[in-house]
Amino acid sequence: MSTNEQLHPEQQRVHDDQTINVMVRYITATRQFVDPRAPREKTLASLKQQVLTFYGLVEDATKTYQLALGSIVQTNLSADLGALAGTAHELRFNLTEVLKQG
Amino acid sequence: MASELELALFEEEFIAVQSLPEATRWQLERDNSVPLGLFAVMHPISSPTELYKARIRWNTSYFAPFSLKYVDMNTGAENNPTAWPLCPGFRPASFDTCITITSEGHALHPEWAGQFPKVALPMQHALLHLQLLLDNSYMGRARR
Numbered sequence: 001m002s003t004n005e006q007l008h009p010e011q012q013r014v015h016d017d018q019t020i021n022v023m024v025r026y027i028t029a030t031r032q033f034v035d036p037r038a039p040r041e042k043t044l045a046s047l048k049q050q051v052l053t054f055y056g057l058v059e060d061a062t063k064t065y066q067l068a069l070g071s072i073v074q075t076n077l078s079a080d081l082g083a084l085a086g087t088a089h090e091l092r093f094n095l096t097e098v099l100k101q102g
Numbered sequence: 103m104a105s106e107l108e109l110a111l112f113e114e115e116f117i118a119v120q121s122l123p124e125a126t127r128w129q130l131e132r133d134n135s136v137p138l139g140l141f142a143v144m145h146p147i148s149s150p151t152e153l154y155k156a157r158i159r160w161n162t163s164y165f166a167p168f169s170l171k172y173v174d175m176n177t178g179a180e181n182n183p184t185a186w187p188l189c190p191g192f193r194p195a196s197f198d199t200c201i202t203i204t205s206e207g208h209a210l211h212p213e214w215a216g217q218f219p220k221v222a223l224p225m226q227h228a229l230l231h232l233q234l235l236l237d238n239s240y241m242g243r244a245r246r
Contacts (some may be wrong), residue, residue, distance in 0.1 A: 027230040028221040062217065071124060071147060071230075071237040092123065096234055097219050099202040 020081050024051045025094040040082030044074055047081065051095055068094045104137040108164035109160035111118060115225040122226065124233050133157060138164050141193050142229055146187065146240035154187050156232060164224050167205045189235045203231050222246040
């Protein structure tokens with residue numbers, strides 16, 4: 001018998017359809033950021049902030065960070081994960097540091 | 103002189119990076135003339151037939167900026183400008199780069215000292231950074 005915490009398989013399927021397994025690799029680091037159930041409506045800006053916090057990183061006047069979907073840098077941070085994923089259920093990003101060069 | 107820790111991590115990473123999703127696009131080869139060096143053949147995502155052979159060497163420390171040269175795919179010559187991709191900060195005419203991840207860039211810009219990130223996986227960092235440059239800012243092959 002189901003409890004409040006357990007979802008019926010059909011409910012689970014719908015829930016899974018509304019979420020995406022997101023993995024972000026900071027290219028200097030050993031540990032990956034993983035959110036197995038990121039909401040499809042979550043924006044890249046929100047994801048990026050979450051990832052920066054996870055790695056203890058802060059942007060400042062001398063450096064910023066870029067999220068790349070695979071190897072393609074994402075410049076529209078208001079895009080949401082669902083739009084990027086389409087019918088896929090998984091997104092893999094790389095996070096890289098960009099120093100502002102003199 | 104590379105430490106045992108650096109040599110061990112280099113060996114470990116040389117195997118590990120070949121499991122990265124991006125590695126399906128790479129041909130990696132050790133540079134046996136130095137303790138901490140490799141060659142990586144890569145291509146921009148926009149031009150899959152344009153191959154470039156990067157020579158990556160950590161001459162001072164495995165955790166410091168690395169030396170980057172592009173060598174001739176056929177001969178290995180280091181003095182062929184057309185072996186170089188054009189990306190911002192790449193200077194094929196002088197066979198070096200003025201970018202923040204390379205030792206050549208740091209030699210040109212002493213003010214960058216201290217701005218190189220703490221790197222736990224130097225080889226992964228170098229290879230993925232170079233691939234990101236090729237895929238996002240490639241402007242063609244350099245000419246003589």
